[in-house]
Amino acid sequence: MKKPKVLLIGWDAADWQTIWPCIKKGYMPALKSIMDRGVYGNMATLNPSFSPMLWTTVATGKTPDKHGVLGFLEVMSNQKGIRETTSASRKTRALWNIFHNQGLKSNLVGWWPSFPAEPINGVVVSDHFHKNQKSREKIKPLKTGIIHPKSYEKTLENLRFFSDEFTTSHLLPFIPNAKKIDFKNEKHFKKFSTFLNMLSENCTVHNVFTNLIRTTEWDFTAVYYDLIDHIGHTFMEFYPPKMKNVNDLDYEIFNQMVDHAYRFQDMMLARTLELIDDDTTIIIMSDHGFESGAKRRIEKVNYFVEAALDHRQFGMFVAAGPNLKSNEKVFGLGLVDVAPTILDIFDLPVGEDMDGSVATDIFIKPKPKNTIPSWDLVKGDFGELDKSMKFDQISSQEAINQMVELGYIEKPSGNLAMDIKQTYCDKRFNLSKVYIGKGDLLKAKEILLDLVKEEHPIDTTPYYLELVFLSINEKNINDSEKYLKILKKAKSRFSFNTFFIEVSILKLKGEYEKAISLLNSHVQKFPSDYAYYQMGQYYRHIDKFPEARKAFENAIEINGNKAKYWVSLGEVHFQLEEFEDAANEALIAIELVRNFADAHYLLGMALEKLGDTENSKTAFLTAKYLLKKDSKKIDHAVENIETQISLESKQNFQNSPTKDAIIVVSGLPRSGTSLMMQMLNNSGCKVLIDKERIADESNPKGYFEYKPVMNLMNDNSWLHKAKSKAVKIVAPLLKFLDQKHRYKVVFMQRDIDEIMVSQSKMLKRDHETLSLSLKEGLESILSEVKRWENSNPGVQILIVDYNVLIDNPESQIPKIVEFLDLDLDTAKMSNAIDASLYRNRLKKKQPN
């Protein structure tokens, strides 16, 4: 078997939404040929989607909190200035270090960040090599650390392409209407000269890369191209269809720029394919996508993550090579999975401290799991930088200027102390967002609370914005309102809108109708998928399912690429008992994000209702696998399905999953729950009660209650005591039951008007005048219970009609015994019923 060889090509910001139209036009035959013989799919990005952080994640398999690259800029170690982020910021080993240790040769070209070049076995041409090449005449000698080894400097220097060397033959394919450019027009001039810089840098990277893969021996090569990203930031506003605010002339000149950047990138890929053999695994991927549709921004806004506003959550991934599947779409890939997957191709173990895992789905024959605790703990030569070396010169002010131009960073103020402080704060802020992305909200909050202590001129608005979202997430109304108040008064240089914050706080306060009304007036003026999605969630919460369905449908009409919108729509269809629709929507969500546990769970629920038990079980097991943490809810769903399958195949199952379930006697107050408890107690069923509440006129035979139930919303730790016993829990408290247990609920149903009369009597209120709102409230509790049952596979409910039970116990008691699956004394159960205590019977309900 041949030695593995891997070529990793980074196309910053490449996006399927732009690639597919290019493939259809025949602009990307090389990429299409790789897709046909390989795998392709989405690549999920991380937040914040800043390229140096993301590409370092690709190279290490770790999230930025672990690898240490936290932004575009960093403070120099001597604290005398700021500079572009360097490879020295990385505090964990990258793929090329591991390969060096294993005696493999790597080439690295243009990777962001890779300056200073690490002394690995192979060639490193760092990201400082291709930057700012205006003119061959103004060429400066290469600084130390740009290329390793130095012996390659002379050859590679000759491969630089300078922006003043382009001819019309080079440029016309990108700008067929170049003759219409008005060089006196500052915008035209600036865009055109920016383009020349981008193209020259890209050509230099490509020249060096082709030279190295042609002339050196290598096992692994990684190259990074930024043309697609830079073209996107500069020219996406002119991409067809023409947006209404774009000037006609500008559109005419620049509208083909994006397509031709992709086309040119594909031409370079075609050349690359000529230089590698079929035994090389080739991976082409981007770190995030780029908005090319209706959400494109024309005017730059003053926003603290300007560049990230253009980025989309999903980039692209294409790979082909030995042992890779052919022409197959793959799902659920994330940036953290790339390094583990490449290590696996080389039969090297994956670090257990890596955040990603091997993308086994892409392989025909996946290998057995092979891990080590951490590559960082392995002793030996890893071709790393000498930590004592100083690389503190500001390498390129122009590179920083370019980042400002592209909206990646704010323009440094020129005040050194201030710039250092701002850079420090930016890094901390980015770290807090990484923690938010990883779900470690405590760590994120700690950083943010520290950052808001900063004083002018540091603008603390972005920190407060994150804090308010965290507080909303924590359901902390006080803090949410406190931070909102600060934001409303803030004099910020950034643009921000507190509308959705206000809506979310209304939701927190339970003021759903008010929140919906605000959202409704918002979408009349600014229809947005997010606003419709929020509306859908709120409608769903107040049981207005048809309205929720419409809202989710509107969100999907605007943006059909959000898996969570499809899952929400599916969940509403499930509630409306439209199970086929629910299953279809779950499948669409899975198509979009394969590792979306909620979508698999919904699919399982819908298929169960449709009678497809085998596939339902598969869906539940997939959800459980993807969730990567214990979920009793899913366990119960799987157990239910397994029970059903056993029944279908008439097999005996010894261990019924419900044998130690908690028996809950529930219903609205005064619906006969005490009676049912008494019946169960008489019949030999164990009950969990105490003597706190004594019998009275309303319940002469006792209440059969257990005091801790009243505090269930704050403390449900006692529930294990109720296993295999009956406990009385009123309907509004059911939602606080811990999903880790199973429940068999005997739900007492009684005419609502009767309940209200009985409750009023008990509270000694006027029972002749029944409040309409109280009635609606009681009805809403009942529908909430129904929803609770539908969404909790660990719950089985038997509805017992109180009126029928009193009038005809023989028809109800066998059903109760069968449901509870217990050996109970039915005669004693029946004896507990005393029809004389049925005192609030309404005439309309009297049996004939």
Next chain:
Amino acid sequence: MKIKKQKFEISVEGSIGLLALGDVGHIAWLKAKNKHIVEVESKKSKNEKT
């Protein structure tokens, strides 16, 4: 490494195809450009002599 001449004409002007070829295309184009410059210079100096 030969350049497929039928596909990429190596001219002083260069082309997007040559750019996509990478190092080989770049060196070929530089050579053609430098040769052209030398020719123009020598033509100039010849003209000046005559």
